[in-house]
Amino acid sequence: MATTVDDGLTTEQRDVIALVRDFVDREIIPVAHHLEYDDTYPEQIVGKMKELGFFGFAIDEQWGGAGLNMETYARICEEIARGWMSITGVINTHFIVAFLVQQFGTDEQKQRFLPRMATGEYHAAFSMSEPNCGSDVQAIRTRAVRDDGFYVIDGTKMWVTNGERSTVVATLVKTDPTTRPAHKGMSCILAEKKYPGLSASKHIHKLGYKGVETTELVFENNRQPAANLLGGVEGKGFQQMMAAIEVGRINVASRGVGVAQRAFELDLRPGDRRAPGDPVQARRHGDQARSGAAAHPEGGAHQGPR
Numbered sequence: 001m002a003t004t005v006d007d008g009l010t011t012e013q014r015d016v017i018a019l020v021r022d023f024v025d026r027e028i029i030p031v032a033h034h035l036e037y038d039d040t041y042p043e044q045i046v047g048k049m050k051e052l053g054f055f056g057f058a059i060d061e062q063w064g065g066a067g068l069n070m071e072t073y074a075r076i077c078e079e080i081a082r083g084w085m086s087i088t089g090v091i092n093t094h095f096i097v098a099f100l101v102q103q104f105g106t107d108e109q110k111q112r113f114l115p116r117m118a119t120g121e122y123h124a125a126f127s128m129s130e131p132n133c134g135s136d137v138q139a140i141r142t143r144a145v146r147d148d149g150f151y152v153i154d155g156t157k158m159w160v161t162n163g164e165r166s167t168v169v170a171t172l173v174k175t176d177p178t179t180r181p182a183h184k185g186m187s188c189i190l191a192e193k194k195y196p197g198l199s200a201s202k203h204i205h206k207l208g209y210k211g212v213e214t215t216e217l218v219f220e221n222n223r224q225p226a227a228n229l230l231g232g233v234e235g236k237g238f239q240q241m242m243a244a245i246e247v248g249r250i251n252v253a254s255r256g257v258g259v260a261q262r263a264f265e266l267d268l269r270p271g272d273r274r275a276p277g278d279p280v281q282a283r284r285h286g287d288q289a290r291s292g293a294a295a296h297p298e299g300g301a302h303q304g305p306r
Ligand SMILES: Cc1cc2nc3c(=O)[nH]c(=O)nc-3n(C[C@H](O)[C@H](O)[C@H](O)COP(=O)(O)OP(=O)(O)OC[C@H]3O[C@@H](n4cnc5c(N)ncnc54)[C@H](O)[C@@H]3O)c2cc1C
Pocket: 093, 126, 127, 128, 129, 133, 134, 135, 136, 158, 159, 160, 161, 162, 206, 209, 214
């Protein structure tokens, strides 16, 4: 039976958060600066995360995951973002897709994808946006046409986080472009990279949030088995994707808290480039000590100088 402690977390939650925090301190913080500036994919970190079971955190235990709830997941994302925000991007689309499969997948799809996703053997991406549309999701043009036991997919997707290294991409397509409203003709296909005609054609360069890849994705006569239609029913894709991006929002919101925590730990303020030991820095520390408390990103207060 789980016991609660005064921060509202169970001992199990505290243990897993402590494990992640330790990992972040040892494996991420020492190299994050270098990887961010070189825009290098964190191959080693991701490999260790797979070994430690990070890719199964929010996947149910029956599928080999840890079955953590969304509160714990949010705390974990905070810890990771405290080390380097880009790593939260590596897992974000993975857990969005895990939610999709757990919530809407057929039994066969759950059995086929979830155990592999829990170990990280399968790394998932999530793709709605296209060159012509982002917010206006119903304007997508990517088509999937049923042909015997397959869907033949053609179209171009944009801004696909983990677009290159992912194994499976939950892809929003139009299975019927004539419906009104348009979302009734939209479906989600769990597109596997192993089928020819699906490639990450271009990396998109960003101002920040580096290391994690963001790509264009091209489908050219790409044949996916009909068994990869999420839930086995056409016309449900829009609602499925909209439900799943809530998981993504938890991840993204947690990033803000984690980055703010790190800035607080380092005592950074916007525009501050002064080195430790600088008289202005020293004066500020004196001010904080006198005031006895400093605002904390979680809304609490830390006593004394830091
Ligand atoms: C780093 C990064 C990673 C991403 N990763 C993914 C991913 O993995 N998968 C994926 O599918 N997408 C991804 N995206 C795309 C992202 O989801 C889109 O950028 C987002 O949906 C917004 O679309 P847009 O950029 O085309 O902006 P637009 O839709 O053109 O919006 C531009 C502005 O106009 C406003 N606006 C839009 N429509 C209206 C309206 N009707 N009324 C009033 N205001 C409006 C918006 O609020 C916004 O401020 C990513 C984007 C970035 C930058």
